[in-house]
Amino acid sequence: MRRNKKDRQKKLKDIIEVNPFITDEDLSNQLSVSIQTIRLDRLELSIPELRERIKNVATQQLEDVKSLRVDEIIGEVIDIQLNDSAISIFDVKQEHVFSRNGIARGHHLFAQANSLAVAVINDDLALTAKSNLVFLKPAKLGDRIVAKAKIIEDEPETRRKTVEVNGFVENEHIFEGTFEMYHRSQQ
């Protein structure tokens, strides 16, 4: 059932407030209007697009990151829950690939995964003690790599946490890694 514009825009605002990560597509389904209508509504209400909303949310969370300067994180953090999990995206550009075959070089993938593992540790000193990376499929020039980090083990007595990081390109699993992180404070 269609609503009038004012009702619909109020509803749209409420939905986005509860779930800032909702896509225009899902909004269009929920409100039974076209994606174009959703875009126009957002424009009129000055609600930025999903990507920008994600950034805004992540920026607030990023202010609490202690273990490194935010601009030292390789890739763009789109979500971070300190001491728990984090997500970043990394766009593979010309400078990240082997000139001979256009395949992304391992150390850039390592850098995305490792810096996310550092960022998720809620401590002012977090050092990588061990790393294990399995490269399942090559990433290529133009790929957008989504890395998802999650703390899977916590040993407060030795001040070590194990962070699992998985990399995906369009839902294809391209790398899996574990990082054993040492941190300063016993928590």
Next chain:
Amino acid sequence: MRRNKKDRQKKLKDIIEVNPFITDEDLSNQLSVSIQTIRLDRLELSIPELRERIKNVATQQLEDVKSLRVDEIIGEVIDIQLNDSAISIFDVKQEHVFSRNGIARGHHLFAQANSLAVAVINDDLALTAKSNLVFLKPAKLGDRIVAKAKIIEDEPETRRKTVEVNGFVENEHIFEGTFEMYHRSQQ
């Protein structure tokens, strides 16, 4: 017993021809003269210093590297025996360390080790399938990291070679790594 200058310079030339990596100190011991005398002798004979000699030798070997462009190797290769072993040095500069503590970031060490592991593979396609890195001690701003790579396992039927890479700062062991490399041709 001292020799006269002509004899000594001939001997010095012969020694360096056999072992281009000998230091001035070892030369001074072998020829029982001061390091200053060795330097003057080298100057008169137009024999460059060790660092330059190493570079010349490595440059010739580097021409045969197939798996990546030489300028894609992170660090400076000072010795490489394709399909066997390689050595590179990497100077830790401001842009390689965490701003908060001056400790070298893991992905630069990974980059030095991994690109050396790629370079040593004598094939036009060499991809990293797995990596294991243990960071034993942090490297710091100003450190010179010497990485030594060695192929320790070779499985021609699966086209995989395992390369061990160890990192040192002034003979202190700072990281140990293994890289399982996939290569194109069965050799």
